[in-house]
Amino acid sequence: xxxxxxxxxxxxxxxxxxxxxxxxxxxxxxxxxxxxxxxxxxxxxxxxxxxxxxxxxxxxxxxxxxxxxxxxxxxxxxxxxxxxxxxxxxxxxxxxxxxxxxxxxxxxxxxxxxxxxxxxxxxxxxxxxxxxxxxxxxxxxxxxxxxxxxxxxxxxxxxxxxxxxxxxxxxxxxxxxxxxxxxxxxxxxxxxxxxxxxxxxxxxxxxxxxxxxxxxxxxxxxxxxxxxxxxxxxxxxxxxxxxxxxxxxxxxxxxxxxxxx
Amino acid sequence: xxxxxxxxxxxxxxxxxxxxxxxxxxxxxxxxxxxxxxxxxxxxxxxxxxxxxxxxxxxxxxxxxxxxxxxxxxxxxxxxxxxxxxxxxxxxxxxxxxxxxxxxxxxxxxxxxxxxxxxxxxxxxxxxxxxxxxxxxxxxxxxxxxxxxxxxxxxxxxxxxxxxxxxxxxxxxxxxxxxxxxxxxxxxxxxxxxxxxxxxxxxxxxxxxxxxxxxxxxxxxxxxxxxxxxxxxxxxxxxxxxxxxxxxxxxxxxxxxxxxxxxxxx
Numbered sequence: 003x004x005x006x007x008x009x010x011x012x013x014x015x016x017x018x019x020x021x022x023x024x025x026x027x028x029x030x031x032x033x034x035x036x037x038x039x040x041x042x043x044x045x046x047x048x049x050x051x052x053x054x055x056x057x058x059x060x061x062x063x064x065x066x067x068x069x070x071x072x073x074x075x076x077x078x079x080x081x082x083x084x085x086x087x088x089x090x091x092x093x094x095x096x097x098x099x100x101x102x103x104x105x106x107x108x109x110x111x112x113x114x115x116x117x118x119x120x121x122x123x124x125x126x127x128x129x130x131x132x133x134x135x136x137x138x139x140x141x142x143x144x145x146x147x148x149x150x151x152x153x154x155x156x157x158x159x160x161x162x163x164x165x166x167x168x169x170x171x172x173x174x175x176x177x178x179x180x181x182x183x184x185x186x187x188x189x190x191x192x193x194x195x196x197x198x199x200x201x202x203x204x205x206x207x208x209x210x211x212x213x214x215x216x217x218x219x220x221x222x223x224x225x226x227x228x229x230x231x232x233x234x235x236x237x238x239x240x241x242x243x244x245x246x247x248x249x250x251x252x253x254x255x256x257x258x259x260x261x262x263x
Numbered sequence: 264x265x266x267x268x269x270x271x272x273x274x275x276x277x278x279x280x281x282x283x284x285x286x287x288x289x290x291x292x293x294x295x296x297x298x299x300x301x302x303x304x305x306x307x308x309x310x311x312x313x314x315x316x317x318x319x320x321x322x323x324x325x326x327x328x329x330x331x332x333x334x335x336x337x338x339x340x341x342x343x344x345x346x347x348x349x350x351x352x353x354x355x356x357x358x359x360x361x362x363x364x365x366x367x368x369x370x371x372x373x374x375x376x377x378x379x380x381x382x383x384x385x386x387x388x389x390x391x392x393x394x395x396x397x398x399x400x401x402x403x404x405x406x407x408x409x410x411x412x413x414x415x416x417x418x419x420x421x422x423x424x425x426x427x428x429x430x431x432x433x434x435x436x437x438x439x440x441x442x443x444x445x446x447x448x449x450x451x452x453x454x455x456x457x458x459x460x461x462x463x464x465x466x467x468x469x470x471x472x473x474x475x476x477x478x479x480x481x482x483x484x485x486x487x488x489x490x491x492x493x494x495x496x497x498x499x500x501x502x503x504x505x506x507x508x509x510x511x512x513x514x515x516x517x518x519x520x521x522x523x524x525x526x527x528x529x
Binding site for chain 1: 382384385386388389391439442443446449450453456457458460461462463464465466467468469470471474475477478481482484485488489491492495510
């Protein structure tokens with residue numbers, strides 16, 4: 003039993019190890035530095051990374067060009083391990099909270115990072131991205147996964163100073179079982195969002211159909227179930243930064259300086 | 264109004280040139296009045312630059328950080344602010360000269376560009392953009408200060424000059440600059456991520472600037488941990504500060520010049 007405990011303790015110290023964090027961060031950085039330099043020269047392979055979730059990209063595109071893309075899953079695994087390492091650090095910190103509460107800011111940043119890594123993984127496994135979907139005014143389109151229906155109600159130009167048209171406002175309505183869930187005037191930087199679903203109008207135009215001019219909008223429809231978790235992680239990180247800054251100046255004013263390990 | 268802006272820009276540039284000249288003289292002669300005069304000139308230049316920035320902000324109706332002239336002007340302002348912060352806190356006089364030199368170089372390149380303020384396009388008309396860019400350049404300025412301290416640390420270690428601050432102080436300022444830069448850069452990525460989500464529907468973009476910004480964050484995150492490991496303290500940390508700034512320079516300038524990216528600020 004004691005041998006098991008000591009084996010577990012050794013594993014736990016490795017998982018919480020600061021040196022492991024440095025090694026993983028360094029390996030992920032070096033891997034991505036080298037790999038990312040291939041990106042501009044191979045747009046056919048790497049440009050769709052923003053158009054698809056990572057799982058679909060790995061299956062549809064990366065497998066066709068393994069020599070160019072192997073570094074992406076390797077870097078992703080290293081970042082996942084780093085996320086696991088930060089979670090273990092946070093748990094270890096919670097177990098010793100009485101003596102380490104002054105480090106709350108730093109550990110909030112760790113926790114936020116872990117949440118963002120989880121959210122990224124979730125969104126890139128269970129989400130979807132669909133860009134350039136044309137929807138006509140008055141048309142209803144079904145959207146997975148909640149049995150939602152999106153309707154484009156109106157497209158109107160918004161004039162800037164001097165009367166020049168600067169952008170288009172799209173009135174979008176989201177329904178489920180004919181009951182209205184949300185209605186917004188979507189425009190640049192103001193999308194329709196609902197539980198991880200984000201609808202962004204990217205362009206608009208008019209086309210003759212059945213002898214009548216019909217207006218349509220091109221929509222980017224993305225679904226990321228981890229988006230709200232990522233936001234929680236970002237808030238945790240932001241708060242962690244503010245607390246860490248405050249405690250840093252407190253420690254420096256009392257003459258405290260990093261210890262040698 | 265353009266005449267006033269020109270006056271302020273050239274006034275600030277002239278003040279920084281005189282300040283750098285006086286600091287260089289101070290390195291050779293070690294006279295108190297030299298560094299005091301240099302510091303006054305930096306303060307004067309910073310005051311004029313701040314006034315110019317405020318004036319342009321009022322005229323534009325938004326913080327002008329949207330084109331190369333404006334970002335370089337703002338970055339040089341951040342560098343001067345960082346220098347003043349370190350100088351007021353630690354009184355290292357000419358030791359932060361590299362940062363002032365960077366500030367001067369940026370400023371000199373600004374003078375060759377058109378200072379006209381472009382109209383704000385709807386995509387950039389959000390406080391998230393302003394917060395993203397300001398925290399980014401403030402972070403970069405602290406990374407530049409860390410680089411400066413790293414170079415001085417190595418110089419002091421190998422040459423052992425009485426003209427330079429003690430190793431312990433250089434190490435302390437280096438660690439502080441990395442920590443503050445990392446905090447600001449974390450905020451930059453948070454604001455950038457939220458902005459990307461509302462603008463494009465995803466919070467992490469695989470464009471090369473986005474990838475390298477994450478690498479810069481990861482690298483400096485690793486450095487914030489490395490200061491607790493004996494092997495990486497002092498010389499190792501100074502070398503990491505220099506390597507980190509190379510990553511920053513490539514992310515800020517290299518990608519735009521050597522590669523193509525669809526990041527809105529490339």
